[in-house]
Structures are given as C-alpha cells and as structure tokens.
Amino acid sequence: xxxxxxxxxxxxxxxxxxxxxxxxxxxxxxxxxxxxxxxxxxxxxxxxxxxxxxxxxxxxxxxxxxxxxxxxxxxxxxxxxxxxxxxxxxxxxxxxxxxxxxxxxxxxxxxxxxxxxxxxxxxx
Numbered sequence: 001x002x003x004x005x006x007x008x009x010x011x012x013x014x015x016x017x018x019x020x021x022x023x024x025x026x027x028x029x030x031x032x033x034x035x036x037x038x039x040x041x042x043x044x045x046x047x048x049x050x051x052x053x054x055x056x057x058x059x060x061x062x063x064x065x066x067x068x069x070x071x072x073x074x075x076x077x078x079x080x081x082x083x084x085x086x087x088x089x090x091x092x093x094x095x096x097x098x099x100x101x102x103x104x105x106x107x108x109x110x111x112x113x114x115x116x117x118x119x120x121x122x123x124x
Contacts, residue, residue: 007056013071016078018114021103022064029064032101048088052081068114082111 022029034040036059049057056071072081085091086109095110104113 004058007071009055009071012074013055014074014076016070016072017117017119018068018070019117020066020068020114022061022066022101023103024064028101029061032098033061035098035101042090042094044088044090045094048085048091051088052085054081067117082109085110 022032053076054070054072056069058069060067060069072078092109095108095113096106099106099108099113102113
C-alpha cells in the first residue's frame with residue numbers, strides 16, 4: 001500500500017473529516033466514482049469549492065463508505081462557507097444529481113448530507 005502525498009501550503013491549515021454512505025449498489029457506486037473523475041466532475045462545482053476558501057478536498061471510498069477530508073486556512077469558518085457554497089451556480093443541481101447515489105434525503109445540501117467525524121486519536 002502506498003500513501004498519499006499531502007500538499008504543503010507554506011502555512012498551517014486545519015482539516016475537517018466527514019463521512020457518508022452510498023447506496024449499496026455496485027452500478028450506482030461506479031457511476032458516483034465516474035461523476036467525480038477528472039473527465040466528468042462539473043467545473044462550476046470545483047470552482048465553487050475553491051471560491052469558499054477550501055484549499056483541498058479529498059474523498060476516499062471503501063465499499064459504499066465515503067470519507068471526505070477537507071483542508072482549509074486556520075481562519076476558515078465552516079458554517080459560513082457551506083451557507084455560501086449552497087447558493088452558488090449549479091450547486092443544488094449537483095447535490096440533487098449525486099443524491100441518486102448517496103444515502104440521503106431528497107433536497108439536502110452537501111453540508112446536510114455529510115456527517116462530521118470526530119477525531120478520537122492523533123499521534124503528534
């Protein structure tokens with residue numbers, strides 16, 4: 001197993017970890033992966049994520065379980081950024097589309113779908 005290189009921003013950052021499950025259907029999982037690949041990801045969504053101050057966002061998958069890691073500047077305000085993100089062009093359209101694959105309620109925003117994971121251990 002190889003690790004994943006972490007970007008050096010030249011300044012301290014903070015990290016948010018969130019979790020969600022996909023519908024347990026191999027075809028839906030395949031389509032969800034495809035929606036996030038470099039060929040199919042919606043440019044407006046990527047631009048919107050960056051525009052609210054997110055430096056990096058990674059999604060990891062194991063079976064139908066997702067873990068999302070978000071890195072931000074230290075002064076980042078999660079609630080303000082998610083409120084702003086929800087109003088950006090095509091954001092709700094994207095959320096409605098990916099909801100086809102996710103275990104969530106109809107019409108939920110990204111912030112409502114993803115659940116915060118509590119850090120219970122760290123080594124440093």
